Amino acid sequence: xxxxxxxxxxxxxxxxxxxxxxxxxxxxxxxxxxxxxxxxxxxxxxxxxxxxxxxxxxxxxxxxxxxxxxxxxxxxxxxxxxxxxxxxxxxxxxxxxxxxxxxxxxxxxxxxxxxxxxxxxxxxxxxxxxxxxxxxxxxxxxxxxxxxxxxxxxxxxxxxxxxxxxxxxxxxxxxxxxxxxxxxxxxxxxxxxxxxxxxxxxxxxxxxxxxxxxxxxxxxxxxxxxxxxxxxxxxxxxxxxxxxxxxxxxxxxxxxxxxxxxxxxxxxxxxxxxxxxxxxxxxxxxxxxxxxxxxxxxxxxxxxxxxxxxxxxxxxxxxxxxxxxxxxxxxxxxxxxxxxxxxxxxxxxxxxxxxxxxxxxxxxxxxxxxxxxxxxxxxxxxxxxxxxxxxxxxxxxxxxxxxxxxxxxxxxxxxxxxxxxxxxxxxxxxxxxxxxxxxxxxxxxxxxxxxxxxxxxxxxxxxxxxxxxxxxxxxxxxxxxxxxxxxxxxxxxxxxxxxxxxxxx
Numbered sequence: 001x002x003x004x005x006x007x008x009x010x011x012x013x014x015x016x017x018x019x020x021x022x023x024x025x026x027x028x029x030x031x032x033x034x035x036x037x038x039x040x041x042x043x044x045x046x047x048x049x050x051x052x053x054x055x056x057x058x059x060x061x062x063x064x065x066x067x068x069x070x071x072x073x074x075x076x077x078x079x080x081x082x083x084x085x086x087x088x089x090x091x092x093x094x095x096x097x098x099x100x101x102x103x104x105x106x107x108x109x110x111x112x113x114x115x116x117x118x119x120x121x122x123x124x125x126x127x128x129x130x131x132x133x134x135x136x137x138x139x140x141x142x143x144x145x146x147x148x149x150x151x152x153x154x155x156x157x158x159x160x161x162x163x164x165x166x167x168x169x170x171x172x173x174x175x176x177x178x179x180x181x182x183x184x185x186x187x188x189x190x191x192x193x194x195x196x197x198x199x200x201x202x203x204x205x206x207x208x209x210x211x212x213x214x215x216x217x218x219x220x221x222x223x224x225x226x227x228x229x230x231x232x233x234x235x236x237x238x239x240x241x242x243x244x245x246x247x248x249x250x251x252x253x254x255x256x257x258x259x260x261x262x263x264x265x266x267x268x269x270x271x272x273x274x275x276x277x278x279x280x281x282x283x284x285x286x287x288x289x290x291x292x293x294x295x296x297x298x299x300x301x302x303x304x305x306x307x308x309x310x311x312x313x314x315x316x317x318x319x320x321x322x323x324x325x326x327x328x329x330x331x332x333x334x335x336x337x338x339x340x341x342x343x344x345x346x347x348x349x350x351x352x353x354x355x356x357x358x359x360x361x362x363x364x365x366x367x368x369x370x371x372x373x374x375x376x377x378x379x380x381x382x383x384x385x386x387x388x389x390x391x392x393x394x395x396x397x398x399x400x401x402x403x404x405x406x407x408x409x410x411x412x413x414x415x416x417x418x419x420x421x422x423x424x425x426x427x428x429x430x431x432x433x434x435x436x437x438x439x440x441x442x443x444x445x446x447x448x449x450x451x452x453x454x455x456x457x458x459x460x461x462x463x464x465x466x467x468x469x470x471x472x473x474x475x476x477x478x479x480x481x482x483x484x485x486x487x488x489x490x491x492x493x494x495x496x497x498x499x500x501x502x503x504x505x
Contacts, residue, residue: 070201078209107454113446191423315472350414373412375476
């Protein structure tokens with residue numbers, strides 16, 4: 001594959017305009033005069049234009065998978081209090097479930113994520129990002145409905161385990177799709193917008209869970225997937241994937257579909273940029289060994305996986321999964337479901353705010369502020385639960401503290417730690433390793449999620465909630481120090497520029 005374009009592409013109704021504007025584009029990367037292209041092109045027309053409505057439609061339709069994933073993730077928050085109730089009108093099991101059964105429902109499904117990330121990452125390489133996402137959507141829809149009509153705990157655990165295969169597939173494949181369909185200047189914006197749909201899904205479940213029974217709540221969680229299954233078929237495959245498979249004409253069509261406000265010349269320039277990215281990585285291996293074989297691969301893995309680990313060990317999974325029971329145990333005047341709705345609403349607003357400012361402020365700064373700010377409220381919340389365990393005389397005066405701490409925690413978490421790791425982890429890998437790397441990261445994600453959610457009920461019973469939140473707070477403080485020392489800023493950098501930077505670390 002040459003480093004420029006000197007040919008004509010026949011593309012339906014845009015044939016004439018493209019033919020009239022094609023020309024030979026030559027470039028000489030600094031220090032690579034006689035070698036292959038390993039750095040991004042410097043092109044004449046680099047002006048940023050507003051993103052098209054179709055690009056927004058494509059991203060927002062795809063992120064419905066994140067919405068439903070967020071809704072299923074916190075399904076346990078309103079449901080577990082129902083399942084532990086003696087009231088058979090709200091408890092479909094007919095008896096209060098035990099602590100072990102709670103741990104099984106919350107923890108065991110996380111283990112299946114280990115298989116889902118590998119399998120669905122491979123599927124995305126075989127059939128394409130778009131088709132794989134459609135398979136995931138169908139899987140989420142079917143497994144959620146099966147949960148809704150499960151008559152016992154074992155079937156709930158089984159079908160939630162199946163659901164989590166597709167849940168982790170969403171977290172593995174959708175960031176790749178968003179990364180490859182966006183441009184350098186809007187990757188983080190749309191990545192954070194994608195991340196905002198997780199808390200939006202959380203809020204959806206919290207609201208429905210305050211007045212719905214278990215079965216109706218679960219069916220309503222599956223409902224948004226009907227829109228996804230109906231309309232995502234209109235979305236294009238990613239240009240990067242199409243060109244990596246040698247489908248040049250389809251690549252041009254895909255670029256044109258999401259960049260309708262650009263000229264033929266600008267579309268050609270983006271094609272050349274994608275071609276250069278693929279050409280620089282055609283000889284690379286694509287296996288798990290390759291993830292750690294080269295210097296840039298090792299650094300890319302460290303920089304991508306560390307924020308994800310810190311994010312999940314910060315306690316967010318446990319807090320959002322057990323939010324209603326947590327507030328119920330705090331003994332505040334508001335119900336757990338009411339507080340969950342308040343917290344979920346603030347979380348959605350904070351995520352959306354982050355998506356609007358991320359391209360101006362940069363990733364690194366927001367991550368550092370967010371990580372430190374996430375840990376401080378957790379430490380204070382731990383003090384509250386410690387005082388509660390000691391039956392302190394101060395409790396009547398600080399009943400407001402749990403809500404204030406969780407709101408502060410959620411706001412600070414949403415400013416960076418909650419959205420940026422998912423938005424940037426695809427930036428650190430070349431195309432041939434991107435799906436594989438993200439599947440490996442999701443395996444680690446699944447293990448951490450299993451350990452935290454499965455052990456939380458036992459730690460709560462034997463050590464107390466205060467030790468749980470203090471441990472999460474400690475992770476945030478240590479994570480802040482680590483990211484301050486190693487995480488670089490990638491704002492405005494092309495994917496090739498990031499790879500060149502990693503080679504020099």
